[in-house]
Amino acid sequence: MNDEDFEPRLGKMRGRGRGKRYLSLVVTAARRAGKRTGIRTRRFDGSRIGRGAALARVLRSGDRHAGFRSRRVVVKTRLAMLGGKGLGAAQAHLKYIQRDGVTREGDPGELYSADRDSADGKAFLERGAGDRHQFRFIVSPEDADQYADLKPFVRRLMGQMEEDLGTRLDWVAVDHFNTGHPHTHIMLRGMDHRGENLVIAREYISHGLREQASRIVTLDLGPRTDLEIEERLRSDTSAERLTAIDRRLIRDMDEARLVSASDADSFQQALRSARLQKLRAMELAEPVAGTSWRLAEDLEQTLRRMGERGDIIRTMQRELSARRLERAAADQIIFDPSADGVAPLVGRVVARGLADELQDRHFLIVDGVDGRTYYAAIGRGEAIEPTPAGSIVRIVPREGGVRPVDRTVVEIAAANGGHYTIDAHLKHDPTATEAFAETHVRRLEAMRRTMRSIEREPDGSWVIAADHLDKAAAFEARLALDRPVTVESLSALPIERLPNVDAATWLDRELVSDRPTPIRDAGFGQEVRTAQALRRQWLVEQELAEVKGGQTIYPAGMIATLQRRELLRLSAQLSEEIDLPFGETRAGDHIEGRLVRSVEMASGKYAVIERSRDFTLAPWRPVLEQQLGKPVAGIVRDAGISWTFGGERGGPTIS
Secondary structure: OHHOOOOOOOOOOOOOOOOHHHHHHHHHHHHHHHHHHHHOOOOOOOOOOEEEEEHHHHHHHOOOOOOOOHHHHHHHEEEOOOOOOOHHHHHHHHHHHHOOOOOOOOOOOOOOOOOOOOOOHHHHHHOOOOOOOOEEEEEOOHHHHHOOOOHHHHHHHHHHHHHHOOOOOOOEEEEEOOOOEEEEEEEOOOEOOOEEEEOOOHHHHHHHHHHHHHHHHHHHHHHOOOHHHHHHHHHHHHHHHOOOHHHHHEEEEOOOOOOOOOOOOOOHHHHHHHHHHHHHHHHEEEEEOOEEEEEEOOOHHHHHHHHHHHHHHHHHHHHHHHHHOOOOOOHHOOOOOOOOOOOEEEEHHHHHEEEEOOOOEEEEEEEEEEOOEEEEEEEHHHHHHOOOOEEEEEEOOOOOOOHHHHHHHHHHHHHHEEEOOOHHHHHHOOOHHHHHHHHHHHHEEEEEHOOOEEEOOOOOEEOOOOOOOHHHHHHHHHHHOOOEEEEEEOOOOOHOOOOOOOOOHHHHHHHHHHOOOOOOOOHHHHHHHHHHHHHHHHHHOOOEEEEOEEEEEEEOOHHHHHHHHHHHHHHHHHHHOOOOEEEEOOOEEEEEEEEEEEEEEOOEEEEEEEOOOOOEEEOOOOHHHHOOOOOEEEEOOEEEEEEOOOOOOOOEEOO
């Protein structure tokens, strides 16, 4: 047809590629084109899209001939999207990298830029408020301890990056010296000098930047000497982690996992022999005949896990030593939420830190009531509320796997032509309420946002594929990385303040519980037992408990009495602050107002809700965090409050 007849139709792409990202469609089409033409030597995978791709290939080819003499640099990269909660996460990340104790003197981190030794982090975030994404780097030269100041090295690296990518870069950085390996955190705006999205080739991020950093460090400190190389390799022969020697052994082994200890170079042969003997001691290799050895099937994965465990143990020992807590090595344990029959972990927070600084994955070191100390990975920091040192928490493994809600969706879709809708749900199950059906929609929405593999039709119906349960299992596995456990705050106050607090405390709930937490008379458990004895004495003095026949008797309403005492005391203070009277609520009452803030009490965390003529207090729930400043409504029940959000009928209900 001629040009005049052409009418473009704007809108979403539909058809066979619906639901896929545009880049994935390009990659798929290119692969098919390659199959048709018979060209298979260069598989297109998207790694060369963006700035710096050609240079990265040149640098990578040059690295193959660089040998052992180049100074090694570790570069970790994360692409952070700034939509939704992304900007808040960027603010939190900037605050984290400037935290106390990261300099050589133990001072807060100092933010700097290309031309300023003291950069304005707030201004940097404001400049990038409209950016689609942001790059975050951790750059760690292996010999960084030889630098008196890392700033000149980082500025040269970023200047070289500008030259490689052909654009000016807007960045800030902080140097950290609080670990055994000094390193630098760099935050780079995702915008080039023309105001367009900065797209960097994956090949440059994976290889080019690291090679440029290595070249600069090698120029600064000189090539590694024979003595440095030999000392490093000798230390690797006894390491309980994955080493360069292991990688070479794995590369050289045959299909039967056999490898020879021999090498043309006598020094390399000595290294291989020593390393194989160490692997034998760890039951990861065994001699076969002559100089042949068979490597364990899971050698690489096992050594990686051993290295990670070693890092964790060192972290625990460092934090315990800093707080002068003496715990036997046998009582330092990694909490594994995936283990069969694992019990909830209750204890005092010793420290909180980042296991993965780029991915914002946190850990807690907890002094358990069983006398042991635990390292617990808790996932993404934004998903876990603040847990200050000294607070008492309960850590429970998060339930994963396919949920009943997923099976219900599949069942209803099977009876409705492969589609799920609220109307179909109510028709399929007349006993279900609309609010209950909406929980299924929220589940599908969450899966669609995260997995991008579930389709919603323009009419609001959901396309449920035959493998929906597999998608649900994959979704839960992905969530487990971000939040493997649930962290419940039992007491914001430290244990030494609980015996004399005029409020309902964790100690009180343990004293009256039918199934109290098992407590061992050792470590933190010993402190808890002492605090419980003092608390019993205080309750008797306050006539809230009595001793009969050598046993302490607690009346049924003791917890409620203590809670109300603190509630009335706090409400009187808040009434003066916000100039409104306090309205107490009881079971069956309807609450409607604006959620203005939260307050921390010894009895727990509470929400402050302003109404037209007064204010009231309600037990806090994490879901309320997203409703601050917004209207909320709920019905008070004995087991808690059923909340409705949205300011109008039909909004989501959270029981």
